[in-house]
Amino acid sequence: MARLSAAEAVFNVLRAEIESGKLSVGAKLNSEATLAQQYGVSRSVIREALRSCTALGLTVTRTGRGTFVVANRVAKDLVLGQYSARDLTEARPHIEVPAAGLAAERRSAEELATLRDIVAAMSGEDDPEVWVGLDSSFHALIARASRNKVFENVVADIRDALAHQSETLNMVADRQHASDEEHRRILAAIEAGDAATARIAMSQHLHAVGIALDSILNA
């Protein structure tokens, strides 16, 4: 590990205190002069550390008043809507297929029960908007059951992006019932702990969804 400068060390401490909640949102930090005394460094060092916190969006500093905590964690840029339909169709299989395989091996009993509930609810659901929400939950929960945070986050982002695209709702009318059957096959494989079959079922499902989307986009 690289030797840290004093400014980096102070920044790390401040960041840890903010992210751990020890300094809650809205709290006012001690003055720069006080912090300098507390940490036994000069005010320049404190200012550079505070500037780092501000750059990450954790704090804001107001002239003459002080520095205040405004967030407990670094804000994630919202990238929703920046994905094109092609981006999503192209990327999804590479992420959701392996995730389904891992889910078959790692899912908990609770996750399995929830997946069953979701699939059951979708069968009887006619409201497209509700159905899309359930579908979203189905895919998101499989990703979570993969026990891999990367897959979990990416799938969540993809589903969010899809939910914001107008094509999605148009597609539902045609695909709703066909998807139900595909979902049941995916669920069965995950239930059986059969990773290979889960991957195949998810792959076929996404392929069908991609074709449906294509036909709408090119209509």
Added chain:
Amino acid sequence: MARLSAAEAVFNVLRAEIESGKLSVGAKLNSEATLAQQYGVSRSVIREALRSCTALGLTVTRTGRGTFVVANRVAKDLVLGQYSARDLTEARPHIEVPAAGLAAERRSAEELATLRDIVAAMSGEDDPEVWVGLDSSFHALIARASRNKVFENVVADIRDALAHQSETLNMVADRQHASDEEHRRILAAIEAGDAATARIAMSQHLHAVGIALDSILNA
């Protein structure tokens, strides 16, 4: 609009120059004294602005040498270490391998030139921290060249997360030279527009990286 402090103003200018690519990855910024003169402010102001850039992961500063650009894009919150090493090793091949294949088919001439520059710079780079930054840019640029925003964002996030894990630096000592050769093979395939070979080369590279990481984690 809130009136900006001088430090914020300088930070905005620097950030814009880095993110626009006007200051390319690997470039060395002018010295703090020089920048102070250029912008007509004191060195303190420059240092605070640079500190902000560093906090966002855009630059690294080496004592006695200067400040260097290591990324032209702000890291997202995954920097928080929310991904485990296993998460990353497991997920990367599923994302970066197809991305490398697409990059071979879709890369622009500029991207190709930048990839060449990065690979060349890595060969002569001995500072692990700078090298990791260049490695990060290499993988991120391939993802961008895939012309798929999902891959682009996910890879950038993965690399950002890796860059902030202590295991990464430990690994570099062993893997640095081997990776250089693997990077050259990936670059060659992308240069030739050979998607299949690009996928294989990336797959082998990530496999080797995964093994190296494993051996460190289990040491």
Added chain:
DNA sequence: GCTGTCCGGCTGTCTGACAGGTTCACGCTT
């Protein structure tokens, strides 16, 4: 009770200084 003023505290910035790391060229040695 209301208002205006003043004071103490705080941030924003500047200046000057010094310690220690880094690079490179020059000159000396072999």
Added chain:
DNA sequence: AAGCGTGAACCTGTCAGACAGCCGGACAGC
């Protein structure tokens, strides 16, 4: 001529002190 060591020049890291401008609250006057 090749290699090596050394010092100068440059760079970042940190410190101390200073001052202007902003802000909030106390306090006196109405």
